[in-house]
Amino acid sequence: MKSLSSLLKSNKNWAKKIETTNPGFFEQLATQQSPEILWIGCSDSRVPANQIVGLDPGDVFVHRNVANIVNQTDLNCLSVIQYAVEMLRVKHVIVVGHYGCGGVHAALHNENNGLIDNWLRNIKDTYTEHNDELNKITNEEQKVDRLCELNVIKQVHNVCQTTVVQEAWSKQQNLTVHGWVYGIKDGLIKDLNVSISSNKKTDSIYHINN
Numbered sequence: 001m002k003s004l005s006s007l008l009k010s011n012k013n014w015a016k017k018i019e020t021t022n023p024g025f026f027e028q029l030a031t032q033q034s035p036e037i038l039w040i041g042c043s044d045s046r047v048p049a050n051q052i053v054g055l056d057p058g059d060v061f062v063h064r065n066v067a068n069i070v071n072q073t074d075l076n077c078l079s080v081i082q083y084a085v086e087m088l089r090v091k092h093v094i095v096v097g098h099y100g101c102g103g104v105h106a107a108l109h110n111e112n113n114g115l116i117d118n119w120l121r122n123i124k125d126t127y128t129e130h131n132d133e134l135n136k137i138t139n140e141e142q143k144v145d146r147l148c149e150l151n152v153i154k155q156v157h158n159v160c161q162t163t164v165v166q167e168a169w170s171k172q173q174n175l176t177v178h179g180w181v182y183g184i185k186d187g188l189i190k191d192l193n194v195s196i197s198s199n200k201k202t203d204s205i206y207h208i209n210n
């Protein structure tokens, strides 16, 4: 790993390079941000949001946690979603999981990992919802990868069920929630084609009528 002083040096070079190719870039960005995307991804160091989709600073609002989970009692994640949807008025919320996710792998096993097992419990719940399908997969890596996909799909629905997204849709706000999975082995993203842009695909019990 690089030393911290070399990171600061590298930062100076990075800022200089951007300012050279795009004079006034930072000054302009300092006055406001207007990203159109909220990215909800895994904390894994191999899945940096902006970098893997070629976006610049200012283009994407980001929330990351272990295994890209959207939990209805997580004030951190919910506050990010509220700010992104109500203030920034993003057009897209993308839940981005990744194959080979360590959090998903841990959730599939019974080791004692301490506190984090409470967090990973969300993925165990998804496993039990799909255990008929998952138990048919004998290859361990493939089983983890399929659960990575199912976890993303579950979190897409969790985003849709938040009061923030429900209220936005009840006001006809243009907002679509998507599910993607990133391949750490090839650097490519797979669209799971589970995009939802209205209440039609969410169970009526979650609807909010204004």
Ligand code: CO
Binding pocket: 042, 043, 044, 066, 067, 068, 098, 100, 101, 102, 103, 104
């Ligand atoms: Co992960």
